[in-house]
Amino acid sequence: QVQLVESGGGLVQAGGSLRLSCAASGLTLRYVAVGWFRQAPGKEREFVTAIIARGGSTYSADSVTGRFTISRDNAKNTVYLQMNSLKPEDTAVYYCAAAFDPKPPTQNVYDYWGQGTQVTVSS
Numbered sequence: 001q002v003q004l005v006e007s008g009g010g011l012v013q014a015g016g017s018l019r020l021s022c023a024a025s026g027l028t029l030r031y032v033a034v035g036w037f038r039q040a041p042g043k044e045r046e047f048v049t050a051i052i053a054r055g056g057s058t059y060s061a062d063s064v065t066g067r068f069t070i071s072r073d074n075a076k077n078t079v080y081l082q083m084n085s086l087k088p089e090d091t092a093v094y095y096c097a098a099a100f101d102p103k104p105p106t107q108n109v110y111d112y113w114g115q116g117t118q119v120t121v122s123s
Helices: none
Strands: 003-007 010-013 018-025 033-039 046-051 058-060 068-073 078-083 092-099 117-122
Touching: 003 092, 018 033, 018 092, 018 117, 033 068, 033 078, 046 068, 046 078, 058 068, 078 092
Parallel strands: 010 117
Antiparallel strands: 003 018, 018 078, 033 046, 033 092, 046 058, 068 078, 092 117
16 A cells, blocks of 8 residues: 655745655655645645656756755655745645656646645745
8 A cells, every 4th residue: 555644844934944755655766756746725736846767857846946856765765845945825735746657747647645744934
């Protein structure tokens, strides 16, 4: 049984940083694409960033490019989302997701999802 568990969310002031973790069981993350998505109240879930299995290429939404970084620790079977220079508009529930070959990795086509972690950025 595949399980993804996010952690690391919380309350931070604008300009601050947080690092989210996505730990997996029942699935080896180095062999799949892992994406981070977020959903703010009253809005649709949106793509944030993703890392694919082969080559480790990454994709990011324009709104987070230069501020957010996705990375993978194969030894810990965990994917991280480092978020810097946070803005109030980054406030949302953040979800990690995994899939073997999502096409494209920037869309909501993933097979496995975590329960989400709340990120709140105060102004």
